[in-house]
Amino acid sequence: MNEKEKQKAIQAGEIAKKVKxxxxxxxxxxxxxxxxxxxxxxxxxxxxxxxxFPTNLSINEIAAHYTPSHxxxxxxxxxxxxDMGVHIDGWIADFTFSVDLENNSENxxxxxxxxxxxxxxxxxxxxxxxxxxxxxxxxxTIESYGFSPIINLTGHEMxxxxxxxGVAILNIENKNSDKLEKGLYAIEPFATNGSGKIYEGxxxxxxxxxxxxxxxxxxxxxxxxxxxEEYRTLPFCSRWLVKKFGVKTLFAxxxxxxxxxxxQYPQLVEVSKGKVAQSEDTILIDDKVIVTSE
Numbered sequence: 001m002n003e004k005e006k007q008k009a010i011q012a013g014e015i016a017k018k019v020k021x022x023x024x025x026x027x028x029x030x031x032x033x034x035x036x037x038x039x040x041x042x043x044x045x046x047x048x049x050x051x052x053f054p055t056n057l058s059i060n061e062i063a064a065h066y067t068p069s070h071x072x073x074x075x076x077x078x079x080x081x082x083d084m085g086v087h088i089d090g091w092i093a094d095f096t097f098s099v100d101l102e103n104n105s106e107n108x109x110x111x112x113x114x115x116x117x118x119x120x121x122x123x124x125x126x127x128x129x130x131x132x133x134x135x136x137x138x139x140x141t142i143e144s145y146g147f148s149p150i151i152n153l154t155g156h157e158m159x160x161x162x163x164x165x166g167v168a169i170l171n172i173e174n175k176n177s178d179k180l181e182k183g184l185y186a187i188e189p190f191a192t193n194g195s196g197k198i199y200e201g202x203x204x205x206x207x208x209x210x211x212x213x214x215x216x217x218x219x220x221x222x223x224x225x226x227x228x229e230e231y232r233t234l235p236f237c238s239r240w241l242v243k244k245f246g247v248k249t250l251f252a253x254x255x256x257x258x259x260x261x262x263x264q265y266p267q268l269v270e271v272s273k274g275k276v277a278q279s280e281d282t283i284l285i286d287d288k289v290i291v292t293s294e
Contacts, residue, residue, distance in 0.1 A: 013292025052085030096280035148196030194274015
């Protein structure tokens with residue numbers, strides 16, 4: 001990353017901080033997830049950023065990849081993960097907090113475990129510890145609360161217009177002696193009262209462009225061109241495209257998926273239906289470690 005790119009990543013983080021405060025101020029039990037997602041995404045744009053991926057609003061055992069559809073009537077409840085992304089010219093701030101909407105002591109403890117694990121992991125990064133030691137810190141912290149880390153979800157490196165790029169940062173003890181080099185990373189511990197693994201569940205309505213090859217349908221081709229111009233390789237969702245092109249979008253997305261143009265992500269669900277809390281911040285490693293979204 002050159003100096004200009006670093007400044008864009010830092011700027012995305014500055015917006016992220018404000019969006020986090022705003023999101024926490026508006027969340028209420030039983031509010032429509034659609035309304036919450038739209039407000040968060042509008043705030044990102046109002047503050048001068050772009051939305052890096054659809055706002056994930058995942059409840060209880062759904063660990064990640066739930067974003068409301070255009071006609072979604074699901075309401076906020078339980079243990080809610082609010083996973084948001086801001087980008088400036090493709091340089092991303094990826095950040096998450098969890099909130100307990102049922103005044104439940106175990107929910108609160110899960111949230112505390114994930115937040116403490118995130119803090120401890122970032123301290124390991126700052127003291128130049130290995131990836132194995134970072135994972136160990138996350139695991140030991142979460143287990144000290146009597147919970148389990150989710151072993152098959154990881155933090156990740158990020159690059160320009162690439163949400164997941166290169167290095168994976170495990171949330172469990174491992175033998176990787178490598179240290180994080182200069183770059184942009186998301187650290188994201190998941191704590192659960194379940195067995196500690198996720199499986200791929202229902203389709204999420206969240207997509208990524210994988211191939212811009214031609215497609216016969218004119219409607220699908222118009223939408224494909226828009227996806228390439230507007231989102232590039234960043235994730236997008238059906239809700240956004242229905243707003244732009246109407247409900248015909250849903251059939252076009254199906255055609256694009258069948259033609260191999262786009263990939264749809266599944267919802268990620270804890271295998272034993274245990275509740276999941278997540279905390280996440282973005283760090284920029286340069287001559288020092290900057291937590292851009294904190």
